[in-house]
Amino acid sequence: MSSNQKIVNAVAEYLDHISKVLPDDVVKALTRLRAEEKNKAALSVYDTMFRNMELAEELGKPLCQDTGIVQFKVVCGQDHPAIGEIGESLKEAVIKATKEAPLRPNCIETFDEINTGDNTGTGAPTIWWDIEPGRSDLEIYVYLAGGGCSLPGIAKVFMPGQGYEVIAPFAAERVTEMGLNACPPLFVGVGIGNSIETAAMNSKLALMRDIDSSNDNPNVAALEKELEEKLNYIGIGPQGLGGSSSVMGVNIVNTVRHPATLAVAVSFGCWCHRRGVISFDKDLNYSSKTHTKFAK
Amino acid sequence: MIETINEKKVITTPVTDEDIRSLKAGDVFYLTGDVLTGRDEVHKKTLREAGGFPADLRGGVIYHAGPIVREKEDGSFEMVSIGPTTSMRMEDFEPDFIKKTGVKIIVGKGGMGDKTAEACKELCVIHCAAPAGCAVIGAASVKEISGVYWPELGMPEAVWHLKVREFGPLIVTIDSEGCNYYKEKKREYTARRVEMLSESETK
Ligand code: SF4
Numbered sequence: 315m316s317s318n319q320k321i322v323n324a325v326a327e328y329l330d331h332i333s334k335v336l337p338d339d340v341v342k343a344l345t346r347l348r349a350e351e352k353n354k355a356a357l358s359v360y361d362t363m364f365r366n367m368e369l370a371e372e373l374g375k376p377l378c379q380d381t382g383i384v385q386f387k388v389v390c391g392q393d394h395p396a397i398g399e400i401g402e403s404l405k406e407a408v409i410k411a412t413k414e415a416p417l418r419p420n421c422i423e424t425f426d427e428i429n430t431g432d433n434t435g436t437g438a439p440t441i442w443w444d445i446e447p448g449r450s451d452l453e454i455y456v457y458l459a460g461g462g463c464s465l466p467g468i469a470k471v472f473m474p475g476q477g478y479e480v481i482a483p484f485a486a487e488r489v490t491e492m493g494l495n496a497c498p499p500l501f502v503g504v505g506i507g508n509s510i511e512t513a514a515m516n517s518k519l520a521l522m523r524d525i526d527s528s529n530d531n532p533n534v535a536a537l538e539k540e541l542e543e544k545l546n547y548i549g550i551g552p553q554g555l556g557g558s559s560s561v562m563g564v565n566i567v568n569t570v571r572h573p574a575t576l577a578v579a580v581s582f583g584c585w586c587h588r589r590g591v592i593s594f595d596k597d598l599n600y601s602s603k604t605h606t607k608f609a610k
Numbered sequence: 611m612i613e614t615i616n617e618k619k620v621i622t623t624p625v626t627d628e629d630i631r632s633l634k635a636g637d638v639f640y641l642t643g644d645v646l647t648g649r650d651e652v653h654k655k656t657l658r659e660a661g662g663f664p665a666d667l668r669g670g671v672i673y674h675a676g677p678i679v680r681e682k683e684d685g686s687f688e689m690v691s692i693g694p695t696t697s698m699r700m701e702d703f704e705p706d707f708i709k710k711t712g713v714k715i716i717v718g719k720g721g722m723g724d725k726t727a728e729a730c731k732e733l734c735v736i737h738c739a740a741p742a743g744c745a746v747i748g749a750a751s752v753k754e755i756s757g758v759y760w761p762e763l764g765m766p767e768a769v770w771h772l773k774v775r776e777f778g779p780l781i782v783t784i785d786s787e788g789c790n791y792y793k794e795k796k797r798e799y800t801a802r803r804v805e806m807l808s809e810s811e812t813k
Contacts, residue, residue, distance in 0.1 A: 358638075358779065359741055366744040379678050379691040379745040416690060418678045418766060429764040462696055462719065462742065483807050490799040494792065495696045495720040497742045548802045553741060554720060555781065556795055586743035 317396040318403050320598045325407035325454065328592045328600075328608065329384065330415040332456060333376040336367060337604040339525040340501075340587045343562035347499055347552075356557030363552065363585060378586045381417040382458035384408050384433060385440040387522065391449030395596055400452070401441060408432070408439045420461070442515075450596040455522045457589040466492035469505075469514045469579035474571065478537070481506075482544055485580045489545055489561075493582065494554030499562045501525060501583035502545065506568035506576070513577035520565035521583045522591075524604075529566050538564050552585065562587075612639075620776055624669030625714040627734045633782050635791040639738075640778035641715070644771065645671045649695055651767040652760065653703035656710060664759035664769055667711035674700060674718030676766025678745075679755065687755040689772070693745035694719035697737065705729035721783045721792025731788030738780040739792075751777040 315323075336344075348360040370377045386404055390397055411417055412433045421435040422428065433439065440459075466488050472480050485502060493500055505516025528535040541564040551557020562585070571577065583589070590604040602608040611622045612629050621629055623643030633639065646665055648656070656663045677692035697718030700707070704716065704726040716726075716737040730736060740748065752772050759769040783791045 355636075355638075355781070362741045362744050362747060362779065366741075366747045369746040369750065373746060375746045375749065376678065376691045377745065378743040379676060379693045379748070380695070381678070416678060416680060418676065418691075419764070420766070429766075431764075465696070486803050486807065490796065490803050494796065494799075495698060497719075544806050547806050548799050550795075550799055553739065554792070554795065555739075556798070584743060 317598060318399045321396060321400065321403035321594070322406045322410060324594070324598070324600050325404060325456075325592065326410040326414065328456060328590070328602065329407060329411035329417070331605060331608050332588045332590045333381050333415050333417060333458060334370045334374060335605060335607055336377065336586065336588065337590050338606055339604070340562065341367070343525045344499070344585060347559050347562065351558050353551060353557045355555055356551040359552040359555065376415060376417065377588070378460065379418060380460040380462065381415070381420070382460040382588070383420050383438060383440065385457040385459050387442045387444070387455040387519075389444045389446060389453040389455070391451050392445055392447045393450040393596070394452045396452070396598065404439060404441060404454075405434050408434055452594040454592050454594075455589065456592065457522065460584060460586070463496045463500075463582050463584040466496050467514075467517070467579070467581045469510050469517070469577065471510055471575050471577045474574065474576045476576070478576075480576070481537070481578055482541060484578055485541060486545060486548065488580055489550065490548060493560070494550055496582050497584035497586060498550050498554055499552055499559055499585050501562045501587050502541070502564040503581040503583065504541070504564065504566040505579040505581070506566065506571070508570060508572040508575050509577050510579070512569055513579035514581070516567040516569060517579035517581040520567040521581055521587070522589060523565045523567070525563040525565070527565065529568070531568070534566050534568055538566050615776070618776065618778075623671060625671070626669065630714055630734050630736055630786050633736055633785060635782050635785045635789040637782045638779045639782070640776040641671060641780060642775050642777070643671075643773070645673050645717070645774050645777065647673045647675045647677065647768075647770045647772070649674050649676055649767060650699055651763045652769055653700050653707050655760065655763075657703055657706050663711045665771060667713040669712070669714055671715040671717060672707075672711070672713045673772075674716070677770060679765060679770065687758070689749045689752040689755055691745035692748040692752060694740045694742050696720055697722050701725055708733055708735055717780060721790060727784050727788045727790045727793075730784045730786055734786045736782055736786055737784040738782045740778070740780055748777070751775055
């Protein structure tokens with residue numbers, strides 16, 4: 315089999331899997347929130363979610379009908395032999411998984427307003443690249459970006475004089491105004507940077523990190539905890555119907571700011587947070603550390 | 611018709627005004643019978659075109675949903691996955707949609723706004739929320755897809771005619787008195803948000 319075909323098959327199989335089975339960290343977070351839940355209606359929503367997870371796996375069907383727009387972040391060792399073929403292979407994998415899983419066709423060409431039918435199109439699937447010198451392995455982060463959870467995403471450039479205190483109200487307002495429809499309990503990714511797109515990208519990278527992980531900087535890690543507690547106090551509960559919590563977790567990814575700017579972005583993941591990492595060695599053997607049920 | 615089956619409140623279509631009046635904001639129930647899907651484009655097209663909605667919705671149910679459907683070799687359809695989409699996007703169109711079609715139950719994700727709540731009160735209609743992201747349970751309650759209208763709108767946007775059994779749990783978010791459950795909840799959350807932020811300021 316050509317290396318192109320190997321990547322296409324593996325990624326298509328992985329897309330199929332993550333549309334049907336949630337990553338280990340998300341299952342763990344939901345299990346914890348369900349155990350801590352006191353509200354009766356909220357508990358019945360959790361029951362429905364867990365039953366849905368069981369059925370999805372059993373029947374081999376996508377957990378949620380909105381299988382999103384496929385987004386990849388490719389971290390590729392400079393010496394990986396297949397480096398030149400990855401982009402095309404990912405596109406083919408999306409087309410294959412759309413047919414086989416199946417995934418819902420969600421790509422609308424803007425202004426033409428035409429659904430492309432196969433989840434590819436201008437700029438789709440999204441592919442972000444990192445080339446790593448001195449490495450020969452390949453890691454592909456995969457995210458199914460649903461509409462409901464992409465909708466509350468927000469970014470703004472503040473003046474640094476306003477301080478990091480702007481983050482909590484900025485995120486909290488978004489949770490109460492828009493978060494109810496994003497299928498809570500939410501996973502909150504906060505990005506900090508110098509300009510709008512660095513902050514926005516960082517907020518998406520925050521959602522790629524494990525829910526249980528903490529920022530390396532202890533001050534930022536403390537802010538992650540503080541934000542989580544504050545948002546949980548609001549108690550929007552599963553589906554926004556009210557409950558003991560609001561979020562599965564808060565992750566912050568930060569890069570430098572300009573002396574005159576503090577850019578903040580918030581991205582949201584829904585309870586059905588379908589993201590994972592598939593790792594290949596240079597011979598294209600693969601496995602996934604986020605999805606232990608993805609066997610190979 | 612409303613009956614209680616295995617401790618579940620089950621409503622069978624066509625739905626009467628009496629059925630609707632017996633349901634209050636916050637109540638949980640299940641649906642059996644005919645359900646038609648319709649979201650953004652369907653609402654716009656229904657209001658724009660003289661012929662209106664392509665099926666009879668009087669006493670019926672509109673479901674804000676965009677399913678994944680598989681066409682089988684014999685030309686029939688299989689429901690792979692279905693769940694609600696955000697109802698609020700239909701807020702501007704819903705009152706006229708209700709008037710034009712005579713629909714009685716609107717199912718979707720989250721709540722809706724004042725315009726829909728007023729129309730619900732005036733025309734004896736309810737809105738309810740289905741648990742979102744639970745599309746396999748949703749699909750399991752679809753017993754048959756008896757047809758599709760406006761397929762040119764694409765799979766998620768087309769009108770799918772579904773026969774469902776005990777589809778739910780559905781939570782009433784706007785009742786026929788115009789009582790709006792999500793709006794009340796939102797007020798609570800906003801109050802707690804303001805309280806939480808002022809606490810951190812005094813710290
Ligand atoms: S927000 Fe997530 S769970 Fe909810 S409908 Fe969208 S993709 Fe599905």
